[in-house]
Amino acid sequence: MFEARLGQATILKKILDAIKDLLNEATFDCSDSGIQLQAMDNSHVSLVSLTLRSDGFDKFRCDRNLSMGMNLGSMAKILKCANNEDNVTMKAQDNADTVTIMFESANQEKVSDYEMKLMNLDQEHLGIPETDFSCVVRMPAMEFARICRDLAQFSESVVICCTKEGVKFSASGDVGTANIKLAQTGSVDKEEEAVIIEMQEPVTLTFACRYLNAFTKATPLSTQVQLSMCADVPLVVEYAIKDLGHIRYYLAPKIEDNET
Amino acid sequence: MSLKKALDDCLIDFDRRVLVTDLLEEYKLPYKEVNDVLEAYIKTQEPSTKFEKRFLVHGKRKTQGSDSVEELYSVVQESKLKDWLAKVQDAESQLYSVEIAGGSKSPAAIFKPMQHLEVKLAKVEQRPGAEKTVPISNGAPLTNGVKSESSKSGASKPDSTKSSVKVEPSKTSLKAEKPKAEVEKPAASKGKPSPESKKTSPKENASKAKPAAAKKGSINSFFTAAASKPKDVKATPSKSPAASTMENFFKKQPPGAKKSPPEMEEKTKKESTAPPKTESSKKKSPAPRTKPSPANTSVQLFDEESAESSDEEEKLDKLRRNVIGSDNESDQEKPSTTKRRRISDSEDEEQPPKKTAEKEVVTVDDDKMDTETANETYLDEDGFVITQRKPAKPQPVKKKVSPKTSAPVNKKKSPPSAGKTGKDGPKTKQAGIMNFFAKKN
Numbered sequence: 001m002f003e004a005r006l007g008q009a010t011i012l013k014k015i016l017d018a019i020k021d022l023l024n025e026a027t028f029d030c031s032d033s034g035i036q037l038q039a040m041d042n043s044h045v046s047l048v049s050l051t052l053r054s055d056g057f058d059k060f061r062c063d064r065n066l067s068m069g070m071n072l073g074s075m076a077k078i079l080k081c082a083n084n085e086d087n088v089t090m091k092a093q094d095n096a097d098t099v100t101i102m103f104e105s106a107n108q109e110k111v112s113d114y115e116m117k118l119m120n121l122d123q124e125h126l127g128i129p130e131t132d133f134s135c136v137v138r139m140p141a142m143e144f145a146r147i148c149r150d151l152a153q154f155s156e157s158v159v160i161c162c163t164k165e166g167v168k169f170s171a172s173g174d175v176g177t178a179n180i181k182l183a184q185t186g187s188v189d190k191e192e193e194a195v196i197i198e199m200q201e202p203v204t205l206t207f208a209c210r211y212l213n214a215f216t217k218a219t220p221l222s223t224q225v226q227l228s229m230c231a232d233v234p235l236v237v238e239y240a241i242k243d244l245g246h247i248r249y250y251l252a253p254k255i256e257d258n259e260t
Numbered sequence: 261m262s263l264k265k266a267l268d269d270c271l272i273d274f275d276r277r278v279l280v281t282d283l284l285e286e287y288k289l290p291y292k293e294v295n296d297v298l299e300a301y302i303k304t305q306e307p308s309t310k311f312e313k314r315f316l317v318h319g320k321r322k323t324q325g326s327d328s329v330e331e332l333y334s335v336v337q338e339s340k341l342k343d344w345l346a347k348v349q350d351a352e353s354q355l356y357s358v359e360i361a362g363g364s365k366s367p368a369a370i371f372k373p374m375q376h377l378e379v380k381l382a383k384v385e386q387r388p389g390a391e392k393t394v395p396i397s398n399g400a401p402l403t404n405g406v407k408s409e410s411s412k413s414g415a416s417k418p419d420s421t422k423s424s425v426k427v428e429p430s431k432t433s434l435k436a437e438k439p440k441a442e443v444e445k446p447a448a449s450k451g452k453p454s455p456e457s458k459k460t461s462p463k464e465n466a467s468k469a470k471p472a473a474a475k476k477g478s479i480n481s482f483f484t485a486a487a488s489k490p491k492d493v494k495a496t497p498s499k500s501p502a503a504s505t506m507e508n509f510f511k512k513q514p515p516g517a518k519k520s521p522p523e524m525e526e527k528t529k530k531e532s533t534a535p536p537k538t539e540s541s542k543k544k545s546p547a548p549r550t551k552p553s554p555a556n557t558s559v560q561l562f563d564e565e566s567a568e569s570s571d572e573e574e575k576l577d578k579l580r581r582n583v584i585g586s587d588n589e590s591d592q593e594k595p596s597t598t599k600r601r602r603i604s605d606s607e608d609e610e611q612p613p614k615k616t617a618e619k620e621v622v623t624v625d626d627d628k629m630d631t632e633t634a635n636e637t638y639l640d641e642d643g644f645v646i647t648q649r650k651p652a653k654p655q656p657v658k659k660k661v662s663p664k665t666s667a668p669v670n671k672k673k674s675p676p677s678a679g680k681t682g683k684d685g686p687k688t689k690q691a692g693i694m695n696f697f698a699k700k701n
Contacts, residue, residue, distance in 0.1 A: 126697035254688035
């Protein structure tokens, strides 16, 4: 038996919104520690890793490890039926082929449940090694989303260059070139507006704008985003989900093409 | 396409005599409508360009000696129309043909640089450099050429051109039907009688000789029109004396007279549909065409022109390919090869075939421009036909040429900029996430 309850449906909605553009289907792996999801996008360029800790749920019960393959589009449709303030409960029997998603209004006057078919997804799980990143940039999630959106107009690729001075996002294309530099903020009243750079070595990496823009769908989940970079290692874009876990996106860099 | 639209688009070439009958057939319109449209068009054009109109006069006249009344059809010029109407009983007249009055648009100095004009005006010897490019007229003493030409032109402009016209028409019409775009046949033009060339400026000669037909104001085109049509005009009415009314005349006449033109049209259309052959046939087959050339072929000529202008680019492309691809000049029998030859011969040997092709375009375009810009053309004291077109001349050439020549430059510009992004593209490739993370199981 699996049962997980969240106080606000809006969080689950945002989570779904953050991953459904990249993933059509995904397997939610439920264990007593919580819910995890790992899946590559169709082109196997990026990887989404979602972790929802069990202690972040209002109620969490998982008698046996359970993998629930879901069509994320369908799940998003169901979640649209919930009000933001509703409690949401996911339930599934062991070895069941359906999952029940139940919405309860705050005053318990309205209860709606939706049953969704589960899927057997043969998805590969990748082992993600722990990496000491050369540069870790923490910056406002909104700012990052804005930068990705703006630079995507200039090129398909964004070069992220992290130095002592700050982090520079640049793109060049037919229109011209665009450079956006962010310096580390000195002292900021609001923590969420801070730009914090932890740098061991300067790093310059090129990434596809398209994926970065897909990652920024998670912006509503968090005020800050963390970019972790290291040469020849995928970029990690992490959005923390307050009191619940995090969502990490891994994006393979563009590498020099030796063949040409 | 409606007649009005054709007129507005300058698809009808009034340098050659345009028969109303042809228009009737071409546009399937009643006479009245054609007449009205044509009159309206002429009115709009009249101040700047003069048109020479001919009218069909129908009436009855008494034969001398006897009282018998004879039905009479005659095509007369506008100036004589009143006399005829007065002469003939029960006379009625209808518009029969229209053409631009001779000389009004005569040899437009399309490619004639102003320097030539100035030189001639000043009666200064031309520079050797100029002579090379325009070999024909420069060497010859100006006065000779001028006089002979002026006399010719003088004769040709008025109605009485016929005699001189009759001599030339076959040749000129041949030339006229030859590729209009073949402007660059200096060699060929050299061979031609110089008098024509003398009239106009040296450069014209080079261009004029062949493309005469194409250039709307050229003397050649005028000659052909004047030469071939008067005959036709008189012949056609005489054929149909039996017709009793004017309406009948106009309705019946076309089919009879048309028998040949439609065929020609069909031919031209067929030719135009087969792109590579069209040009060759146009360029080579002037002779076969002129053989049947019976009555007024104005409509047919329009077809050619319009077809050429529409398919112009394709043809030119093919031409270029042909010219570039032609290594063996030996096979002259094939039309395409002769084409190549012509082109290669036509220009200075140094010039690459592409240039010739481009020039062709330019000439054709200029023709279009000609219709738009009003030229001041007059005979000066020495008998030069002088066309002053100061601002218009350089512009059209630049305008038309530059896009073609500059277009590639622009294209070249953009690729590098794209190349920047492209550099990113080819230089870097998107790695897969699996390259970095191994599968767990």
